[in-house]
Amino acid sequence: MPNSQEAEEGLLSCIFQDPDRIMEARAKLQPEAFYHCETRTIFEELLTMDQEGIPLESVALNIRLNDQGKIERGLVRQGQATIIACSLVIPAYFDRYLKMIHDRWTLRKGIHGHLLAVRLMFRHLTDRMESEVAGTLTDCQNIVQMSLDGVKFDTGSSATLRECLSEHIDHMMELQQKKDAGIETLIPTGFPTLDRRAGGIGLNEYWLVTGPTKSGKSVLAGQIVKHAARRGFKAKIYTNEVQRVSYAGRFLASESSEFDGTVERHGFVNRKQQNEYSRAITALKNSIGDFIIIDNAAGKYVEDVVADMRLEARSGTVLFVVDLIGKLRTRASHGNRERELAHISGCLSDATKTLGIACLVVAQENEDGAVRESKALGMDCEAWLKLVHVRAEKRRGTVKFGSSSSEMDTQDEIIRNRRKLIVQLARGFAAGDVIDCAFDGARFFIAELDNHRTEES
Structure with a gap:
């Protein structure tokens, strides 16, 4: 030996x-x-x-x-x-x-x-x-x-303040050298306000994306991955809601205005859609086809996911998305599901620190806005992004009941093409920011509205 x-x-x-x-x-x-x-x-x-x-x-x-x-x-x-x-x-x-x-x-x-x-x-x-x-x-x-x-x-694990300051100087010198060489050290999200305030997602950070059902959480995560891939960052998505073929279809739908996600159900309705589909396929293959990996993660254990992250990180993958965390399992026994999810969240958070990677986790919200899976997710993350439906203001109107009518408040309705992205929590940056977004669920598209368009709307 x-x-x-x-x-x-x-x-x-x-x-x-x-x-x-x-x-x-x-x-x-x-x-x-x-x-x-x-x-x-x-x-x-x-x-x-x-x-x-x-x-x-x-x-x-x-x-x-x-x-x-x-x-x-x-x-x-x-x-x-x-x-x-x-x-x-x-x-x-x-x-x-x-x-x-x-x-x-x-x-x-x-x-x-x-x-x-x-x-x-x-x-x-x-x-x-x-x-x-x-x-x-x-x-x-x-x-x-x-x-x-x-x-x-x-x-x-311990050092004097003098030694810590020396380490900080070394860190800043290394960071500046990369910046001078044109090497990005933060993963951009594609949302100008968030990138301007936060700089992007750090390579040892754990970000949480939450929202109510059908609010566009997966759309948001997919757009961040797509934008990062266009900037040269390799990413991997663990999807346990849809199969990887359908997830690839989301990227295709977001690439064109001629067809949306329903094309997977009914096929092409005309030659124009078919031609646009071929164009989108070619565009994605040539631009980000080798920068995004999609994994069918349904039923996987978090221990297996972390082991896979370790292998992928060695090959240059830096951004990992877990969609949804609530459907991951663990081999460890913790008595109830909330503790089990806290353990799963802790494993993913620890992986970002030990492997030097970024992890974006998607989770559900209850009606009261709390994280459905476990409160630990909010404590583990460096940043917490919440998607919120935008609703039309209530107005007084006349409602008829047979031959009679009465004045009452009309029910507020969700504005389907709008969302608000709220930075619920951020350690050291951007906390409290509210970003108005354009949203198209069928095309799996979400983007920040600039100030000019926000004023016009």
Whole structure:
């Protein structure tokens, strides 16, 4: 198995010479990172001594090891701690030794995870012949990933304000370099007010889209994906309301004014529609055909979706849409559906941070405007976009009942070609903005009305 006794002894020697290094070693390594029993035992005891406030020197360490019987049991050789402490190692090599130990630890964990995955695949042949192979392969991927998650080379969760400010400077310099090179670091939504205020969707952000039934939530998500794809951002949609063929039909309907989504039901009514359909097919294939992936996600587990996100992110996909989140499932048991949805939301939100991706989740609203699935969605997200029906104002009118009539308020009606997009929540930008939008449900189209058109209407 991958290991380096020289690196393990070298790291311990650096700690003896510079005891303050024990804090960094504690933050980045676990005792199991040391492959050899003797060095692992010494490291564990050094961690305990540091926690108890005992000076880290070889004499005190040898006494503790002897008193605990660890030398007698052969866990450490007599005087080995002294030999390591007195070895001629330069403390400046600490980082080098640390990385060597961590890399070999990672390889061992990876080997172990793959062995477990191979064992699971063999078990599938004997015990689970009737189950789907895809599910077993996903479980194998998760096993390997979980094996590696425990050995991330973290720089530490804590830092002084001075160090944080230095990190912020590095972040801004990297951001400015990308901007100067013409590289977009935020995914534009296609809504000018939102993009002007927010800049777009960040690559580690979780956005929520809600609205009542038939308000156009999927239309909004699809338009954002389409606009992002035209700007060169690769996206993937997990649809569990309609099949991917129908979802592709939505993009086609939004591409032309000659036909809408009903063409899938009754076919073409004339030659003009057929020609326009061919034009729209060609236009979409040539412009964004390779930038959007559509996945039939009905009945999928969130664990499988996150595993798929991890694979897609490696191939350059940066924007992921889950439509609807309420139809995802989880293998974990949480007692009730609301807690289950909170877990699902948390998994997707965590994925945006660990994978450096953007996730747009579509959810239903109750009549009172609250998220139907779980309140946790509103707490997990960086931005919450709400679609609202626009209604005509109530007016006084005469209503006839047979031979009689009376004055009363007429019922307000939904204006079908209008929607309001409300930024319900946004961390640091645009919260409270109300954006007037033109809407065409049959063509799966929604766009912000500019100020001039808003005034005219």
